[in-house]
Amino acid sequence: MYQKRQQIKVKPRATTVNGKFQTDMEPTDILSEKDIVARWAESAGLKPIMAQAALTSLEGFILQELAKGRRLDFNLVSFYPRLSGALSSRDSDPESDGLFVRGAVKARRMLVNGLKNQLEAENGLSVCRPRISNILDRTISKFDVIASGHVLSAVGTDIQIDLSRDDEGVWLEKETHEGLVTIARARVLNTSLINTEFIFDDPIPHGKYFVTIRSRCGRGTEYQILRGRHEVTAL
Numbered sequence: 001m002y003q004k005r006q007q008i009k010v011k012p013r014a015t016t017v018n019g020k021f022q023t024d025m026e027p028t029d030i031l032s033e034k035d036i037v038a039r040w041a042e043s044a045g046l047k048p049i050m051a052q053a054a055l056t057s058l059e060g061f062i063l064q065e066l067a068k069g070r071r072l073d074f075n076l077v078s079f080y081p082r083l084s085g086a087l088s089s090r091d092s093d094p095e096s097d098g099l100f101v102r103g104a105v106k107a108r109r110m111l112v113n114g115l116k117n118q119l120e121a122e123n124g125l126s127v128c129r130p131r132i133s134n135i136l137d138r139t140i141s142k143f144d145v146i147a148s149g150h151v152l153s154a155v156g157t158d159i160q161i162d163l164s165r166d167d168e169g170v171w172l173e174k175e176t177h178e179g180l181v182t183i184a185r186a187r188v189l190n191t192s193l194i195n196t197e198f199i200f201d202d203p204i205p206h207g208k209y210f211v212t213i214r215s216r217c218g219r220g221t222e223y224q225i226l227r228g229r230h231e232v233t234a235l
Helices: 031-046 048-066 108-114
Strands: 005-015 020-026 079-084 100-107 119-123 133-139 152-155 171-177 179-186 188-189 196-201 208-216 226-234
Touching: 020 188, 031 048, 048 079, 133 208, 133 226, 152 208, 152 226
Parallel strands: 005 119
Antiparallel strands: 005 020, 079 100, 133 152, 152 196, 171 179, 171 208, 188 196, 208 226
């Protein structure tokens, strides 16, 4: 069943690289060391003073080992010495050329992949992105189930459909080994930004499906069709 993911806001930069806009991320919150210690202590069942002592000890240990030229590989990150600068010739003196050693951190695979499917990027400049919160079978008053001939109601945001456009509407799709396959198109009864009512007239076999709403939310044909999707069970 679909679960809402935490959204991270992104801010497009003013210039493009290879025709695309790079983005900066705005974190949902910034935790100070005091906040980290408090949350860590609560999560691990430690006293705050013990969590603070452990964190201070770890920081000192990392710096001590780095000062010996060692690399430290944790599950999430690696700490290691790194060179900054360059040599003017193969046999030049590093100090004379301003080459120096500094500390560096590199994300390891667990951290790189750890947030996949956990966070969702959201562009604050986007006008529309259809999202379906739930689907109600109004005929039997049950959520997230559907049946042929029943009046169904999708509740969400930006799900208004332009009924004059053939590429906007409500579809029933099924997950297969070859990807999503379209099963049927619904007949739309009423539509607004937060609620769209529809009916699947053709028979639907029992099973798991996705109800997909495709819409431009009134932005015009020059805009790309966007999709909102919600999992349901056909009775």
